Amino acid sequence: MSETKQNQFNQLPAGYEGEQKRRTDFASEDEKVAYDAANLLAKTNGGKDMATALLLVERQDDNRKALEGAMRRMIKDPKIDNCETKLSPEQVTWVREGIERDYDRTKLVNVPVLEGKGVPRFPSKEAALKSALKELKPEQVDYMMESPNPFSFQIKLVTPSNRLDLQRKLINDQPKRMGMPNQEQQDLYINPSVEQHITSQNNTQQIEWKWEFGQGEQIMQLEAWDDVKLTREVRRQRFKAQLPQGMKGTDLFTWATRMADALEKGKPLDIKFANDATNSSEYEEFLYTILDELGVLTEDQIRFLVDGYFYPYGRKAYLRRYLADGSDDDARFRAAVDGSIES
Numbered sequence: 001m002s003e004t005k006q007n008q009f010n011q012l013p014a015g016y017e018g019e020q021k022r023r024t025d026f027a028s029e030d031e032k033v034a035y036d037a038a039n040l041l042a043k044t045n046g047g048k049d050m051a052t053a054l055l056l057v058e059r060q061d062d063n064r065k066a067l068e069g070a071m072r073r074m075i076k077d078p079k080i081d082n083c084e085t086k087l088s089p090e091q092v093t094w095v096r097e098g099i100e101r102d103y104d105r106t107k108l109v110n111v112p113v114l115e116g117k118g119v120p121r122f123p124s125k126e127a128a129l130k131s132a133l134k135e136l137k138p139e140q141v142d143y144m145m146e147s148p149n150p151f152s153f154q155i156k157l158v159t160p161s162n163r164l165d166l167q168r169k170l171i172n173d174q175p176k177r178m179g180m181p182n183q184e185q186q187d188l189y190i191n192p193s194v195e196q197h198i199t200s201q202n203n204t205q206q207i208e209w210k211w212e213f214g215q216g217e218q219i220m221q222l223e224a225w226d227d228v229k230l231t232r233e234v235r236r237q238r239f240k241a242q243l244p245q246g247m248k249g250t251d252l253f254t255w256a257t258r259m260a261d262a263l264e265k266g267k268p269l270d271i272k273f274a275n276d277a278t279n280s281s282e283y284e285e286f287l288y289t290i291l292d293e294l295g296v297l298t299e300d301q302i303r304f305l306v307d308g309y310f311y312p313y314g315r316k317a318y319l320r321r322y323l324a325d326g327s328d329d330d331a332r333f334r335a336a337v338d339g340s341i342e343s
Helices: 029-042 050-055 064-075 089-114 125-135 138-146 164-172 192-199 232-241 252-265
Strands: 151-158 208-215 271-273 283-286 288-290 296-299 302-311 316-323 336-340
Touching: 029 050, 029 064, 050 064, 050 089, 089 125, 089 138, 089 151, 089 164, 089 208, 089 252, 125 208, 125 336, 151 252, 164 192, 164 252, 192 296, 192 302, 192 316, 208 252, 232 302, 252 302, 252 316
Parallel strands: none
Antiparallel strands: 151 208, 208 336, 271 283, 288 302, 296 302, 302 316
């Protein structure tokens, strides 16, 4: 190391009022890195926000990887310590904050209804976090962080195709908040052709909980890839083509869990009632979600897609078939990524 570099001050982030040291004041490079890491973390909320701390790194000769390692050792977060992940610190923070924010909510929607019904024990927050960090890819998290329609976390129950009873129960046993004076809220209705399409798929999937990040907004905005003048099937193909590898659209379990969550809140998916009223059929916007993961249903040589929505007059959630080769302004596609939860 040159004499000039040895005598340089170890500059601290702007606004830090602690002691500044020369490089020669440190016994080793590791000691210097630890000193810098501690001072960077000290400038963040609670002294543990590594993503924000790394944004403060300004010097060209700083070793970001070494700083990140030192910060991890200082934070010693048991939820991510020694966890395999390909994500950047900023992405890890985004995933962790999403799970911290939404875990209790998704537990509230699932556990009171499904506990003791022959399903596995609901996973812990820590298990969901470790599994998500291990399985998520950087390009997937980039996509979610940049999406105009926000992604949120949920845990969903995945079942064999012959266990539609559990998806019905998840929706039907939520509090009935959407009744009107002359019309009580009704149970989920599944079109018979749709039910046959689902149950005939020979899905031998075991019953298990999965973590998921998905677009769960009540009203989905149109995205840049979309064009409502195209047919629903062409839009479905365009939707699939713009997703990062490993991401998917909406399956039955994603939709059922999202709708159950929305009904528990009294704010059904894909419909915005005037003044958020729960006892009126007057609405401001009425859309529906294509369950694109269920593929194309063909009947008498006519192609259909499956979609889900809440009907404001019948006061119930519906799963129906809709012409694949038709078009309208109201169909929406919701992206998601999911994975198994290691115990």
